[in-house]
Amino acid sequence: MAKEATTRYAVLGMLTLEPMTGYGLREAIARTIGHFWHESFGQLYPTLRALEAEGLVRTHPLGPRSREHRITDRGRDELRRWLGTPPSSSAAHRSELLLKVFFARHAEPGAVAGLVRAHRDTLVAARERYGGLEQEIAADQSPDRPHWLATVRHGIAMVDAGIAWSEETLRTLTDEDSR
Amino acid sequence: MAKEATTRYAVLGMLTLEPMTGYGLREAIARTIGHFWHESFGQLYPTLRALEAEGLVRTHPLGPRSREHRITDRGRDELRRWLGTPPSSSAAHRSELLLKVFFARHAEPGAVAGLVRAHRDTLVAARERYGGLEQEIAADQSPDRPHWLATVRHGIAMVDAGIAWSEETLRTLTDEDSR
DNA sequence: CGAGGCATGTAATCTGTTACATGATTCA
DNA sequence: TGAATCATGTAACAGATTACATGCCTCG
Structure with a gap:
């Protein structure tokens, strides 16, 4: 059955949360797993059509130009596998x-030191977002909570380590330049 | 001038170390920057031919079926840019x-806990390798040493954070299963 | 002389991004 | 009414992997 295209499973997984339109799916992905995943429309729509053709997803019309995608039992089996x-x-x-x-x-x-500094700033901003996200998830009572917390804490752990590394590296790089 | 294909610059960068064959290039990449980069032959050879056509690399025959690639001054300029x-x-x-x-x-x-455990084991093995690499680089007197140390220390920081995260996650995942 | 490493390259294919094209709905 | 957002999709292209195809050279 060819390669494992991860997009398929990201989609199936998201549809376990609730039925969604393709557009809504992308939004939901950005909102919930955006700290370690992303999808473009160019991937999403063809994937949805493929999943439908395989019977892993079923669609129901919502409006004239929108339809809801719902995961099927076979879709759940495939996700579990x-x-x-x-x-x-x-x-x-x-x-x-x-x-x-x-x-x-x-x-x-000094050029690369500038890039490391920008990198650190990006991480610091991400750290702020992740901290908020962690609070949000911690307050949630969903059965998925422990797993969701684990993923956001992975983000926090990586970002914290990255910030520390950036600071240290910045020190050695600027020492270099001033020598 | 289209997109910035990073492979080009990985190649140019490696050729600042010494002239190499395409085959040797791949080996050198694996040995020195393997902890955060990799290249396949299918990428490498076409890229080398393209760099040659642009005058950023010049080749010299070594044997009947091998040639050495050397970065040119224009290549160094392009790398610096x-x-x-x-x-x-x-x-x-x-x-x-x-x-x-x-x-x-x-x-x-238990399935996902198994994957996290495998992940941790992979990281622990990597941590060992990186520790050795750090020692090696630290002992080196090359002018690149501070930069090379910085990259391997990035690997170490990430791996350490990843190991800690894995242990913590393993605890919560197995708690879940036993409930 | 056979195995393994050195060495170069092409073809098929996959995965994914970006840009393009279209149109409905909602709200200020 | 006009802008923003919701919504779906296609086409072109970029970047990379994998498998294939070839052959030399060295060492046991």
Whole structure:
């Protein structure tokens, strides 16, 4: 059955929360799993049509130009199957920032330090968002709460570690420049 | 001039270390920046030919079936330019593991905990490798040392945070299952 | 002489983004 | 009424992986 296209499962998973339109799906993804996932319309709509053709999702018209997508029992089975399979390792761990740090000696003096500083600022802003999200989820009584908390805490752990690394790196990079 | 294909710059950067064959390039990438980057032959060879056509790399025959690639002055200029540009944010932050944790309630009991355990084991092994790499780099007298140390320490910081998160998550996931 | 590593490349395919194209509904 | 938001979809393209195809060289 070919490759495991993760978009399929992100969609099936989101539809366990509630039935949604394609548009709403993208919004919901940004709102709930946006800290580690994203989907574009160009992926979403074709995927929904494919899932429908396979009987994993069924649609019901809402208006003249909108339809609701609902996960089927077979869709739930397929989701459960996938949830037990190990993540496909090919998920490229590639960091453009680290590439730039690694070769920083060949850059304009101070240029890469600027990028690290911007990186830190981005992380600090993310840290703020994640903290709020954590409070929100913690207050929620959904049966998914422990799992959702785990994902947001992953984000927090990574961001905290990234901020600490940025500060440390900034110190060594600016020492370099001033020498 | 179209999109910034990062592969180009990874190649140019590596060729600042020393001239290499395409095959050797891949090896060198795995050895030195393997903790945050990787390239496949299918990318590497066409990229090398393109860089050559643009005059950013020049080749010299070594044997009947091998040639050495050397970065040119224009190549160094282009690398320097790129090093100062902010990383293209589109670098998708997508985690299949977190997707599985997020929807774990719909999985077979214990299945996702097993994946988190495997994840932790992978990180623990990586941590060992990175620790060794850090020692190696720290002992080196290359002018690149502070930058190389920074990248490996990024790996260590992320892995350490990931291990701690895994342990914590494993506790809450197994609590769940035993309830 | 056979296995494994060195070395180069192409073709098929997948996954995903971006831009384009269209139109309904809602609210200020 | 005009702008923003909701809503669906297609087309072109970019970036990358995988498998395939080839052949030399070295060492046991």
